[in-house]
Amino acid sequence: MHSYQRQFIELLDADQDCLFESFAIFFRSESRHYTAKLTELSKPLHKRNVSPIKRTTLRSEHVADLEFDMVIKVKSEARVSDYIKALKAALPINFAGGGLFPPELNISRNWLSTYPDRTSLFHRVSRLPSSGCWLIPAKERPQTLPELDACLSADPTQLPLHCGYAFLDHPKARFNSLTKLHCYAENVIGLGKRLNPVEVRWGKQDNFFRLAFWTLTENDAAILIESVKED
Numbered sequence: 001m002h003s004y005q006r007q008f009i010e011l012l013d014a015d016q017d018c019l020f021e022s023f024a025i026f027f028r029s030e031s032r033h034y035t036a037k038l039t040e041l042s043k044p045l046h047k048r049n050v051s052p053i054k055r056t057t058l059r060s061e062h063v064a065d066l067e068f069d070m071v072i073k074v075k076s077e078a079r080v081s082d083y084i085k086a087l088k089a090a091l092p093i094n095f096a097g098g099g100l101f102p103p104e105l106n107i108s109r110n111w112l113s114t115y116p117d118r119t120s121l122f123h124r125v126s127r128l129p130s131s132g133c134w135l136i137p138a139k140e141r142p143q144t145l146p147e148l149d150a151c152l153s154a155d156p157t158q159l160p161l162h163c164g165y166a167f168l169d170h171p172k173a174r175f176n177s178l179t180k181l182h183c184y185a186e187n188v189i190g191l192g193k194r195l196n197p198v199e200v201r202w203g204k205q206d207n208f209f210r211l212a213f214w215t216l217t218e219n220d221a222a223i224l225i226e227s228v229k230e231d
Contacts, residue, residue, distance in 0.1 A: 001072060002216055007090035012083070018076035022215040022228050026125070026197070028067040028132040035061050063098070071125065073213065081114040088112055122205045128197050136212045137227030138191035151191055163190035164224035188224060 005020040012018065036058045045051040074080050080087070093100055103111045115121040138158050142148040152158055165185035174182040200208050213228045 001070075003092045003094075004072075004090060007092065008083075008087060011086040011090055012078065016076070016078045018074055018078065018080070021073045021075050022213040023073070024071040024125075024134065024136075024212040024214070026069045026071075026128055026132055026134050028069065028129065030067075031065040033063050033065070035063065037061055066096075069125075069128065071121065071213075081116075084112060084114070118205060118209060122208060125208070126197075126201045128200075130197055132197060134195040134197060134200060134212055135192050136195045137214060138193040140191055142191065148189065148191070155193070157194045158191050159194070161190050161192045162187055163226065164188045164222060166222045167220075170220070185223075188222065190224075190226070 001020050001023050005018070008020075009018060038055045039057055039059050041053040041055055043054050043056050045054050088102070091100065091102060113124070115124070138151070140151045140158075142151050148160060152160065164187075166188050168184040168186060171181035171183040173180060195212070200212070211227075214225050215228045217224050217226055
């Protein structure tokens with residue numbers, strides 16, 4: 001979402017700005033694939049003679065094709081509906097270690113829409129297919145692996161997520177870094193929860209906007225994707 005925001009701002013006029021505040025994500029379908037790839041060349045063919053380098057083994061990989069919808073809350077003084085072409089052009093090409101592709105034109109030409117208020121948006125999302133699921137932030141926040149295991153065992157609708165990075169040192173200037181400040185970090189594992197779209201359909205509008213949205217937060221110790229704090 002943050003990458004999407006940066007690329008979209010580059011297409012706006014110089015005096016305009018916007019903020020992608022939060023997002024919700026709905027997974028329509030998943031297709032898993034199992035493949036095998038050769039490892040890198042790393043081992044001499046003959047130990048005591050000059051010889052070609054061979055690949056040591058095959059490496060199995062699990063990949064998936066995901067079809068999903070994303071709802072993004074945008075804060076801007078500009079009227080976002082006037083920039084549909086820019087929003088389509090700014091869509092990132094990378095997502096979750098893979099490629100991101102919009103729907104084929106012969107399937108859907110109007111694959112990106114804007115909504116001026118919550119009511120019109122909820123009218124649309126409440127009619128998403130029952131075969132999919134929303135991925136929402138879980139209420140539990142385990143601090144250790146045993147706590148994470150206990151949460152997953154207690155509720156089968158929950159699943160572990162990579163939700164950001166915890167800093168291992170304070171950000172500071174480093175030679176050849178891509179940004180002004182740099183620090184080393186480690187992955188943070190959090191919890192998400194699968195929510196049936198039928199529950200959204202029959203629930204209240206305010207309940208959906210309170211539960212379903214994620215946001216990017218940062219402080220001196222971490223960069224995290226977590227639930228939107230209630231006002």
